[in-house]
Amino acid sequence: MKLVIIAGTPGAGKTSILINTIKLLKGANTKPAVVKVDCLATDDDKRFATLSIPVLTGLSRDMCPDHFSIYNLDEMVKFADKNNADTLIMETAGLCHRCAPYTDNCLGICVIDSTSGPNNPGKTGPFLSCADIVVVTKGDMISQAEREIFREKILEANPECTILDVNGLNGQGAAEVAKHIMASDKKVTDEERLRHNAPFAVCTLCVGEQRVSKKYHRGLLRNMNGFQEYIGE
Amino acid sequence: MEQIKNITIIGGIDKSGKQENIKCFDIAQGEIIGIVGPTGSGKSQLISDIEQLSQKDSSTHRQILINGEIPSSELRNNPRQKMVAQLSQNMNFLADMNVRDFLLLHAQCRGKSMKNIDKIIYMANQLTGEPIKPNDNLTILSGGQTRALMVADVAVISESPIVLIDEIENAGIKKHEALELLSGYNKLILIVTHDPVMALSTQKRIIMKNGGMTDIIDSSPEEKTISTQLSQIDQTMLKLREIIRNGQHIEGKDLNQIFPELPVNKKITTLVNY
Structure with missing residues (x-):
């Protein structure tokens, strides 16, 4: 199973870009499945449903959304397997600039809004600096000079990444994203680790746990089906 | 490159x-x-x-x-x-x-x-x-x-x-x-x-x-001729724009370069018709 994890601030255009990309993936004989994680409410499942692919949504509610995504990764892979998908695409709620949801063997895609200003890439943190691909949106709203400076600032934060300009509204550039997803040869394993640790606070991820498997987690934990429990003392 | x-x-x-x-x-x-x-x-x-x-x-x-x-x-x-x-x-x-x-x-x-x-x-x-x-x-x-x-x-x-x-x-x-x-x-x-x-x-x-x-x-060749005339009109319009921007009044002489032989009110009508 190929795993693609998409992160980015709210409103950056993650869902729009995914919809355009998935259309192209489907046309190229790839079998994608999508899991959308949101915090409190989502209607993105309806947007994805128009693509007739397997879609699963999860709401993190009281749990940290990035932790929720990681904690339920096994279940998401099972869901994709059961639906005979070959590529699992997980779109995170992506709120915190301190976490990065990417695991070692996923293709990590960061979506960033170029109207957020040239200082933003430096402040965005690990979900940009650990990404394999950085997708820049809304480039049509700024000048060519500002686009070029924005690109340079991304490379300062993440010199190894591939930068793609994509227009979420008309899909321009989505073909490049699809091409990179198809070309990725990484496969998800049972022993996934996060590329970057989460902040230190009060849950297991917060104290530095990077192992993904459920047995390593304590605190207030919420499952994909909404069942929530406290594990620990 | x-x-x-x-x-x-x-x-x-x-x-x-x-x-x-x-x-x-x-x-x-x-x-x-x-x-x-x-x-x-x-x-x-x-x-x-x-x-x-x-x-x-x-x-x-x-x-x-x-x-x-x-x-x-x-x-x-x-x-x-x-x-x-x-x-x-x-x-x-x-x-x-x-x-x-x-x-x-x-x-x-x-x-x-x-x-x-x-x-x-x-x-x-x-x-x-x-x-x-x-x-x-x-x-x-x-x-x-x-x-x-x-x-x-x-x-x-x-x-x-x-x-x-x-x-x-x-x-x-x-x-x-x-x-x-x-x-x-x-x-x-x-x-x-x-x-x-x-x-x-x-x-x-x-x-x-x-x-x-x-x-x-x-x-077309005709357009090339018209283009030259249009540029003259345009230059006048730009000059008028600068006069207005500088807070001054526009006078008849300001239109003289393009339509030297016409009276002022006719010049403006011609200009508008363009």
């Missing part, structure tokens, strides 16, 4: 999903092409397809070739290798920094000399009214100042063999001077315009309708 001999626009689809009339169009080095059509007819999208060197991956499914070949991904994305300079319709900057820092950063991105910063600001100030200062924040510049700075930036820092210009007549800057700055020797230029003076200064015009390229027409 690779030598550009020509670019090829391979037609895609219009807004109704139908094939465009123009299937294939070559533009050679040194040519100036106009792009005309009603608002919403897809002129800016055509410019954007060329700027992005689209490979059937935009909403129009157009493909752009350079010297008859598909451009590399590096050529499409890396600013140091970019062959396209674009002046978009944007009238404001969103970047929160001062003019000098912005120009320095952009020069660095394009791998250009950083010594020209004062020259760029000087050039921009020739196109606009109240001067831009190096320490001004980009976001406080007026529409005209922003546009003037964008023109000077495109002319010097983004200096490229292909130049795309979207409605230079907007924002009240000196369009002839701006166009001269951007044109340079032997460049391949595309101009989106609603302005007859600008449109007639091009050699060919791409006609846009409903998102598609419907026709390409050569400017």
Whole structure:
């Protein structure tokens, strides 16, 4: 199973870009499945449903959304397997600039809004600096000079990444994203680790746990089906 | 940098999903092409397809070739290798920094000399009214100042063999001077315009309708004559504009250069009819 994890601030255009990309993936004989994680409410499942692919949504509610995504990764892979998908695409709620949801063997895609200003890439943190691909949106709203400076600032934060300009509204550039997803040869394993640790606070991820498997987690934990429990003392 | 001999626009689809009339169009080095059509007819999208060197991956499914070949991904994305300079319709900057820092950063991105910063600001100030200062924040510049700075930036820092210009007549800057700055020797230029003076200064015009390229027409010999006359009228209009901007009254003598033999009220009627 190929795993693609998409992160980015709210409103950056993650869902729009995914919809355009998935259309192209489907046309190229790839079998994608999508899991959308949101915090409190989502209607993105309806947007994805128009693509007739397997879609699963999860709401993190009281749990940290990035932790929720990681904690339920096994279940998401099972869901994709059961639906005979070959590529699992997980779109995170992506709120915190301190976490990065990417695991070692996923293709990590960061979506960033170029109207957020040239200082933003430096402040965005690990979900940009650990990404394999950085997708820049809304480039049509700024000048060519500002686009070029924005690109340079991304490379300062993440010199190894591939930068793609994509227009979420008309899909321009989505073909490049699809091409990179198809070309990725990484496969998800049972022993996934996060590329970057989460902040230190009060849950297991917060104290530095990077192992993904459920047995390593304590605190207030919420499952994909909404069942929530406290594990620990 | 690779030598550009020509670019090829391979037609895609219009807004109704139908094939465009123009299937294939070559533009050679040194040519100036106009792009005309009603608002919403897809002129800016055509410019954007060329700027992005689209490979059937935009909403129009157009493909752009350079010297008859598909451009590399590096050529499409890396600013140091970019062959396209674009002046978009944007009238404001969103970047929160001062003019000098912005120009320095952009020069660095394009791998250009950083010594020209004062020259760029000087050039921009020739196109606009109240001067831009190096320490001004980009976001406080007026529409005209922003546009003037964008023109000077495109002319010097983004200096490229292909130049795309979207409605230079907007924002009240000196369009002839701006166009001269951007044109340079032997460049391949595309101009989106609603302005007859600008449109007639091009050699060919791409006609846009409903998102598609419907026709390409050569400017006629008659148009070349008219173009000269129009330029004179335009110069007068610009002169009148400056007089009004400076808070003065307009007098009959101000119209004398174009219509020396007519009485004043007739001159104005003739001008309006144009």
